[in-house]
Amino acid sequence: MSLANASRSELTKQFTTAIWWVLALVLLIYVGGTAGGLAATFAALASGAIPADAANGSTLPAELLPPVIYSLATAVGYVFPLLIGTLLVTNEFRHKTLTPTFLATPRRGVALGGKIVAGILMGLLYALVALVATVGLGAAMLAVFGVDTALDSAEIWAMIGRMVIAFALWALIGIGVGTLVRNQVAAVVGVLAFTQFVEPILRTVGAFVDGVSGITEYLPGAASDALVGTSIYTSLGGDTSASGLDWWAGGLVLLGYAVVLTVLGYLTSWRRDVS
Template sequence: MTTFLRSVSAEFAKIFTTRLWWLLAIVLFCYIGLIAGGLGALLAGVETGVISPDAVNTGGAGAFGFGSLPPIIYSFASSVGYVFPVLLGVLATTGEFRHQTLTPTFLATPRRGVVLAAKTVTLVLVGAGFGVVGLAASVGLGGGALSAFGVDALLLDSETWLQVGRTILAMGLWAAIGVGFGVLVPSQVASIVVVLAFTQFVEPLLRLAASFLEVTAQIGNYLPGSASDALVGASVFTLANPAGAPPLDWWQGGLVLLGYAVVATMIGYAVSWKKDVT
């Protein structure tokens, strides 16, 4: 246990002695704040009639299912911002291979499984912190925009805070997936390209294509983004579901995300982490 705690402390030092974490956190806050605040104001204005639906060509907010805006606006922290903890996990892992810092790490702690477990735990906690940052933007700026247009931000509703807690958990699990993928694909450039391509293009297209048939929609529920949205309990992506297939329960979504992290980490440990790194 002492060795594990020392490894966790060392992993925290590796992260917080670089500029990477706070640069990603700042971009995350600005990105989510812009989306949540902007769409929160737009949709709240349409729903309350302050903004004419014809002016934004929506045909009425109700047609898009915006009867309960706060959960959707708050979910942007994870449904859009999840790529940031994934990238942090990937960079924290692949950077070890790129800069050969694994050599002194393994000399200090020869038990490589302990090192990987410590890195995973550390990134889960930092990823959860990114969840707090994303929520500060989506709840703070998005909720503020809703309140400014007279829409109840539901900040006193227990369901809102349950969603907040599940969002923090989801972001922590996304960071663990990043660690697992970074171990599986130790090339930093390749892993970043794959992560960005999959999260920003491939998976959204797969989710859209799967949503048109009930059978494929049920399969699509097990994509990582769909599982994350199920864990959080709300997402703008779930509004466009022509087949009407029900999503996974929140705990099922959490288990699916955890499964992705565990499988990627175990395979990566077997194929790259145990190899000679000198």
């Protein structure tokens, strides 16, 4: 079977189950609700609709709101392409469908290549969903309060393009994780534990301890923020720079994670016998 046919087969598997649209719906609601709520709150403060002295914490000036709100797609939504990439592989192990997959595509490199292509396309689909939520709803809330949406800015559209790339890279990282860790429960729990607890704690420590930030900026979430160029987690103090890394370096770090995980998975788990 050719790579094109293997990729088509993988996409058919994805769209004949409910998990892809369930995750997409949760992504839309979660990211859209976050973007809409924060956009309305910060825009109301920036426009004076809510008195500035009513704020209990940091606020953002109006000119910084569009990139911060739009970048919520990756800042809080990156776990969704990561999960779909992981599930794309581990579903095969869980449901014992990898044997017929390998019988249909005896060349295991081609079979994995089909999953990689399918993962990239799923990442792009999830990027579209996330951008509809953040750019669509976020811009609407900014406009309601008279804040410039900056949608006529080339810099904003360049950032949106980098966000799309980030989603595709996160899906590839998920495929790497799924290829390396056969057990679906272990892979999913590991992904959630690292992205929602371990890395946020490490990055928080890095923000307060000298010398640690030089290490934590190479963590995948930090690299993703660097690629995008903006993150709400680093912008509440008025600074829109997401990391010490340049955007292209952040992208290379993310790609590096995807390549290393996938190669390790291919050399170990993927080439083993399946029952």
